[in-house]
């Protein structure tokens with residue numbers, strides 16, 4: 001297999017992100033500050049696990065949010081400024097273009113920022129199963145996508161959004177299905193958060209949901 005992946009992790013501004021989780025951090029009170037802290041914790045736990053996965057050579061967060069930018073920069077994670085109001089796939093294409101200009105980057109991928117139970121070994125196993133193929137991992141519902149991996153030297157060509165698992169399959173990507181539950185458990189709803197908690201939450205998310 002070729003050198004490791006550089007993964008792009010896109011995140012909306014905190015006041016817009018994960019709207020279906022509003023109230024999950026404060027027993028239904030729906031305070032914006034508690035929500036922002038939860039979304040930040042989920043993203044930090046996701047990236048922390050991804051950085052420790054063999055096969056991951058680097059991570060770049062794409063966001064326009066100043067709080068997230070400060071938190072990731074403090075953790076030693078590179079942050080690229082988002083394309084204003086252009087949407088998720090545009091943010092990913094922007095990250096892809098920037099990364100592929102760099103000599104050290106051979107393979108690019110996209111990882112969702114809402115995987116608070118992610119275990120490094122699960123991500124490493126999926127990367128290993130991808131081999132040199134364009135590949136994707138569907139979420140636990142089978143409709144969304146948690147990880148998209150480009151072929152060596154090729155553009156990412158992201159097709160995230162409703163029904164993205166089908167869209168990525170139709171784009172020629174190989175489906176990655178294996179014993180990596182933590183990579184498939186993205187959290188859009190409180191039911192997803194309960195499922196992630198059963199797998200074991202990262203420390204920052206656990207502290208925000210206890």
Ligand SMILES: Nc1nc2c(ncn2[C@@H]2O[C@H](COP(=O)(O)OP(=O)(O)OP(=O)(O)O)[C@@H](O)[C@H]2O)c(=O)[nH]1
Pocket residue numbers: 010011012013016017018019020021062063064082085086087088091112113114188
């Ligand atoms: N950088 C960036 N990230 C985005 C953008 N749109 C969505 N994302 C991120 O992509 C992931 C999936 O996005 P969505 O499912 O559309 O949105 P969401 O944050 O889950 O929010 P809700 O649908 O409101 O619950 C989340 O991590 C988002 O923060 C964008 O325009 N720019």
Ligand SMILES: C=C(OP(=O)(O)O)C(=O)O
Pocket residue numbers: 088139143144145146159160161162163164165186188
């Ligand atoms: C945008 C996506 O994520 P979510 O399931 O969080 O909406 C997707 O899976 O393509």
